[in-house]
Amino acid sequence: MKEKDNIPVSKVQRTTGFLKAGAKVGRNYLSHYTKKAFGGKADKSDLNSRNAEDIYASLAELKGTALKVAQVASMDKNILPQEFTKKFMEAQYQAPPLSAPLVRRTFKKVSGKNPEDIFDSFSPESVHAASIGQVHKAALNNKELAVKIQYPGVAESVESDLQVIKPIAYRIFGIKGKQAEDFFEEVKNRMLEETDYLQEMKQGIELGNFCKHLPGMEFPSYYKDVSSSKILVMDWMNGKPLKLILDEVENLPQITRNSIGQRLWDFFEFQIHVLKKFHADPHPGNFLIKDDFTIQVIDFGCVKNISEEFYTNFFSLLKDDVMHDDHVFDYYAYKLQMLYEEDTPKELFFFRNSLKEAIRILSKPFKTEHFDFGEDSFLDELSDFGLRMSKTPEVYKNKRARGPADALYVNRTYFGLFTILSKLKANIKTENKWVKEINTQYG
Numbered sequence: 001m002k003e004k005d006n007i008p009v010s011k012v013q014r015t016t017g018f019l020k021a022g023a024k025v026g027r028n029y030l031s032h033y034t035k036k037a038f039g040g041k042a043d044k045s046d047l048n049s050r051n052a053e054d055i056y057a058s059l060a061e062l063k064g065t066a067l068k069v070a071q072v073a074s075m076d077k078n079i080l081p082q083e084f085t086k087k088f089m090e091a092q093y094q095a096p097p098l099s100a101p102l103v104r105r106t107f108k109k110v111s112g113k114n115p116e117d118i119f120d121s122f123s124p125e126s127v128h129a130a131s132i133g134q135v136h137k138a139a140l141n142n143k144e145l146a147v148k149i150q151y152p153g154v155a156e157s158v159e160s161d162l163q164v165i166k167p168i169a170y171r172i173f174g175i176k177g178k179q180a181e182d183f184f185e186e187v188k189n190r191m192l193e194e195t196d197y198l199q200e201m202k203q204g205i206e207l208g209n210f211c212k213h214l215p216g217m218e219f220p221s222y223y224k225d226v227s228s229s230k231i232l233v234m235d236w237m238n239g240k241p242l243k244l245i246l247d248e249v250e251n252l253p254q255i256t257r258n259s260i261g262q263r264l265w266d267f268f269e270f271q272i273h274v275l276k277k278f279h280a281d282p283h284p285g286n287f288l289i290k291d292d293f294t295i296q297v298i299d300f301g302c303v304k305n306i307s308e309e310f311y312t313n314f315f316s317l318l319k320d321d322v323m324h325d326d327h328v329f330d331y332y333a334y335k336l337q338m339l340y341e342e343d344t345p346k347e348l349f350f351f352r353n354s355l356k357e358a359i360r361i362l363s364k365p366f367k368t369e370h371f372d373f374g375e376d377s378f379l380d381e382l383s384d385f386g387l388r389m390s391k392t393p394e395v396y397k398n399k400r401a402r403g404p405a406d407a408l409y410v411n412r413t414y415f416g417l418f419t420i421l422s423k424l425k426a427n428i429k430t431e432n433k434w435v436k437e438i439n440t441q442y443g
Contacts, residue, residue, distance in 0.1 A: 005048075006057065010325060014386070016054075023057045024050060028218065029266070032292060037257070038345050050383065057173075067190065076126060076282040087373035094259050096265070097125075097126040097128070097129035097134050098129070098149075098151065100125065101125035102152075103124060103126070103134075103136070103149060104124065104152075106149060106152055107149060107231065108151075109417065110149075110150075110228060110230045110231055111228060111231060115136075115147075117136065118140070118141045118226055119139060119140050119145070119147070119226075120141070121136040121138060121139045122136060122137075122138040122139075122142050123136050123137045123138065124136070124433075124441075126367075128285075128346070130240075131286065132147055132150060132151065132152035132194055132195060132301070133148045133154070133197075133230075133232075134148070134149060134150055134151070135147065135148050135149075136148075136149065136172040137236060138233075139174070139427065140223075140226070142234070143236075144235070144236035145223070145233055145234065145236050146199065146220070146229065146235065146236045146237070146298070147232070148232040148233075149231055149235050150197065150231070151175055153193035154195055155192075155196070155229075155230070156335075158188060158192055158195065161187060162184050162188055166184060169212070173368070181401075184313065186405050186408045187435055190302050190409070191303070193273065193303070194301035194302055195229075195230075196229050197219070197227060197228065197230060197232035197301075198227065198229050198303045200229065200232060200299075200300050201222045201224065201227060201232060201234075201241075203300040203303045204220070204234070204300035205222060205303075207271065207275070207277070207278075207279065207284055207300055207303065208220075208297070208300075210271075210275055211267060211270060211271065213265075213272060214263070214266055214267055214293060215263065215342045216259070216263040216293065216294050217263060217267055217294070217295055217297065218237070218290070218294050218295065218296045218297075219296070219297055219384075220234040220237055220296070220298060221234065221235050222234045222235075233389075236294040237288050237298055238288075238290065239287075239289050239290045239295075239296045240286025240288060240289050240290075240295070241282035241284065241285065241287075241288060242285075242289055242295075242420070243284040243285060244309065245260070245284075245289050246284055246420070246423045246424065247423075249423060249424060249425065253436055254427070256293060256424075256426075257424045257425055257426045258426050258427050259293050260289060260293055260295065260424060260426065261373065261420075261421045261424045261426025261427075261428045263293075263295050263423065264282075264287075264295065264417065264420060264428065264430040265423065265428050265429075267279075267295070267297075267332070268282065268413065268414075272306075272410070272413070273315075275301060275304065276306050276307070276308065277304070277305045277312055278303065278306075278413060279297065279300060279302070279303060279306040279413075280302045280303060280304035280409040280412065280413050281299065281301065281302035281416075282417050282420065283416055284420060285299075286298060286299040302409075303412070304406075304409040304413070306410065307406070310336075310406045312418065313336050314332075314336060314406075314407065314410065316332050317329070317332050317333070317336075317355075317359055318359065318363045318366060323356060323359065326352070327358070329352070330352065333352070333355060336361060336403060336404055336407070337400075337401070337402070337403060337404055338355055338402050338403050339351055339352060339355070341401060347394070350394045351394070354389065354394075354395075355402075356361070357385065358385060358416075361378075361381050361382050361385055362382065362414070365378075365418075365430045366430060366431070368430065368431065369429060369430070369431040370427060370428065370429050370430065370431075371427070371428060371430040372423065372427040373418070373421040373422045373425060373426050373427070373428070374425030374426070374427060376422075378422065379418060379419065380395050380419075380420045381429055382415075398438055
């Protein structure tokens, strides 16, 4: 993959990059509708593919917030057409890395020293390049280390980037009104945290300590003396990327798939239901798998806290007796702004039933002692529901956002986890002690 010798950092440069992407999209639409007007074959899939290629190329040049939004959106195939999802998945694994000279200049600007002044050895080629930074291998005092270096200008451009991204999201992604504001506000808050590597270190140490008792989980140590807000140094972890495991999943014994899946399930369930603070970026690029199938968690940049009030209201909707009592169900749905007192009887009927259908599908893993994620029907049913809702007039003409901002990353985390478990075709125990507390503690 071609290395980058520079990254646009000024607001003018980055805005120009976004405008170029918008111009390309405009030309693609013009070509599409011109062909259609003159009776030619105008394939919407081809239009989406061309738009996805052009937008991704521009986002990869800009990196930072722009590329992160693409990464987030790619995890939910209901947000984007499949052509966008497929292309934007590259943001998780194949972002163009910085060239060695630019890495060296960036490192010295941030730390005041060259890498060789700090480490006994330092590899100038990156081993992984993502949306916010890239990782290099180093050594110090006989320890192998991973050194994550943030791309230039990322932290400073979060808010201005999001302001420019919004019109593109309105046009391409079908996000609008307060729904878009909630989405972008949450992304902004998490992005600002992710660009502070000292915050990531703090979160990694805290959640690592809380979760180290979980079977088959491993967390790196961090090195504060040689880290900063834009350079993060941690143990080098020797596991195999989970993505490669998923690519070769057909060669894995079922017992291995189940073991990896169970560990991931317990890791997220413990955080959400006990800690009320959780790793909110469950894409395969954040996990490594050792030969004994121990899971190594290597990125704690995106962590979400949820309040007791939100937790109680949100997870009470999973209870069977709540689902079967419209009065109680509406009570929690109103508190979560999934329903509104101003809804007309027709709106109330539609959104209540749609919400119940969504919960019925999403809660399936929690309703049984074991759940087989190898059954394609679960993820397919979930995706089909989302696609059907996106095409329903009551939804796309709706003027109100449905659901609190806190739910965005909870939903994203579960959908990401469900996707990984489905790719693993894992059959795991889902009715664990933390989920059982929902049925006894709240009501």
